[in-house]
Amino acid sequence: MTAPFRFPRFFVTSPSPCPYLPGRQERKVFTELTGPHATELNDALGRIGFRRSQGVAYRPSCAGCTACVSVRVVNDEFVANATQRKLMKRHADLEVTACRAWATDEQYQLLRRYLAARHPGGGMAGMDEDDYADMIEHSPVNSLIVEYREPAVNGRRGRLVGACLTDRQADGLSMIYSFFDTDEGSRPGLGNFVIMDHIMRARDAGLPYVYLGYWVKGSPRMEYKTRYRPIEVLGPAGWRLLREEDIARPTVAPAIA
Numbered sequence: 001m002t003a004p005f006r007f008p009r010f011f012v013t014s015p016s017p018c019p020y021l022p023g024r025q026e027r028k029v030f031t032e033l034t035g036p037h038a039t040e041l042n043d044a045l046g047r048i049g050f051r052r053s054q055g056v057a058y059r060p061s062c063a064g065c066t067a068c069v070s071v072r073v074v075n076d077e078f079v080a081n082a083t084q085r086k087l088m089k090r091h092a093d094l095e096v097t098a099c100r101a102w103a104t105d106e107q108y109q110l111l112r113r114y115l116a117a118r119h120p121g122g123g124m125a126g127m128d129e130d131d132y133a134d135m136i137e138h139s140p141v142n143s144l145i146v147e148y149r150e151p152a153v154n155g156r157r158g159r160l161v162g163a164c165l166t167d168r169q170a171d172g173l174s175m176i177y178s179f180f181d182t183d184e185g186s187r188p189g190l191g192n193f194v195i196m197d198h199i200m201r202a203r204d205a206g207l208p209y210v211y212l213g214y215w216v217k218g219s220p221r222m223e224y225k226t227r228y229r230p231i232e233v234l235g236p237a238g239w240r241l242l243r244e245e246d247i248a249r250p251t252v253a254p255a256i257a
Contacts, residue, residue: 003149010030010247011031013028014060015027015042022223031045033055033057033140038140042098042169046167054135055140056138061147067216069214071212071214071215071226071233072211073230074208075172075199075207075210076203076208078203078228090194094161094162096146096187099145101139101145102145103131103132103235107147107160108132110180111127115181135165137244143166143176143256144165144168145165146198147162147163148163148190148193161187162193164179165178168207171209172208172211173210175211175212175213183236191224192224198210210228226247230242
């Protein structure tokens with residue numbers, strides 16, 4: 001006899017400095033993804049704005065602030081603009097491979113260079129090889145890592161220039177974490193190309209959405225997520241299309257002293 005599904009227990013973290021909006025505090029609600037129903041639970045929680053980190057699903061639950069908004073690209077209706085089409089053409093020579101979620105030293109060294117260039121002093125800056133392996137390999141759901149390489153030369157594998165840890169959910173691909181070569185001189189716009197590739201990959205698989213995590217209103221670092229239209233945002237009434245007034249209208253409550 002199959003045991004009944006057990007409703008998950010949720011917990012709340014202590015407040016800590018917000019990594020996106022100076023002077024604010026962040027707090028998260030989370031639950032463990034364990035047992036035979038971990039995949040179904042992750043899918044259900046993903047549809048209501050949760051994200052996965054290893055064996056945990058979490059969502060912002062900050063007092064007095066609603067700046068973090070879950071966003072997802074509507075794949076079938078997405079049409080690349082001129083800039084995005086140029087980007088796809090520029091990187092069309094890359095060899096893209098979906099691999100099982102297994103950490104390699106080559107990936108780790110690329111991550112270290114990415115963090116040093118884009119997020120020095122951030123929460124992941126002190127990540128060592130074991131921490132990275134935990135992030136990639138400790139997944140209770142259907143995860144993969146997509147690698148982006150330059151063309152092979154003389155029979156040797158091309159240089160790894162990008163990677164993305166991705167979950168395949170029932171209704172889409174969830175981009176958990178991506179990192180790439182930040183040298184704009186050799187491979188400009190790689191991060192945007194990775195997103196575009198995921199949109200095409202999900203569309204080919206018949207999946208309606210690509211989940212991009214949280215768009216943080218007022219954070220310049222997160223503005224890029226609004227370039228992939230149509231994109232839906234999750235609000236109190238459910239998912240709806242992002243409007244221009246959503247971007248312009250301030251919705252962040254005053255900072256808590």
